[in-house]
Amino acid sequence: MRPSVLTLAVALVAASPVAARDLVEKATPAFHRELPNVPGKSLIAVTVDYPPGAASPPHRHARSAFIFAYVVSGAIVSQVDEGPRRVYRAGDSFYEDPGSRHLVSRNASSTEPARLLAVFVVDTDDKVLVTPEQQ
Template sequence: MSNKTLCSGLLGVAVLLLATTAFAHAPTESVVPNFSHAITNIPGKSLVAVEVLYPPAGASLPHTHARSAFIYAYVVSGAIESQVDGEPARIYTAGQSFHEEPGAVHRISRNASKSEPAKLLAVFVVDSHDAPLTTPEK
């Protein structure tokens, strides 16, 4: 892999990480970059992970993700209520996971508890230059 290709991939990953916290996040949640790396055997693709921290009763605004993003979500602690596209809302507890297909609308994403915090790890497989990662629904 050439230095130019590597630098371009790293720049794209940096843009994705910065874009993650800039859009669609309500003041009741925080998004913390966890991991980002170009997938060297799949040119143009990156793996990006973020932690979404919800205080008691915290929630995200309805949103979509980058058009190329396939997302694997893992509940690290607490309980998360989630609804993606037309599927029924469901509560996931620590140790459970779900996924979002590219182009899906994440209609509900919130802490299911009014007294305990919750944490979600979201792992994106995404085109390296596809940003922002999250956009509020209009």
């Protein structure tokens, strides 16, 4: 439910230095539903708004989370695990397998905002959707 999505937003903001908080993304709950045909699983959607120059700290998602990400507007630079660092533009999508490390997630522009829709398929009992990496 909403606490898990709020945990995502709070964890990302808390992990960043006070002076850099204006350059951090804002996660907003969009949808949450337990899947009636897949017991123990839920579908959670979150919009992630990146102001110009904003970035997420490196993080991991819940171990059970399969994530589909769709760039709604702007452009996002992303690197998952040891894969290539890529720029995804509006209309592009990518995914993260369960247990992946999201090493880079940032707005590709220092002048324009960007928006991402992240859709999680996750164990219903997983309440923490993101854990910042220790640096």
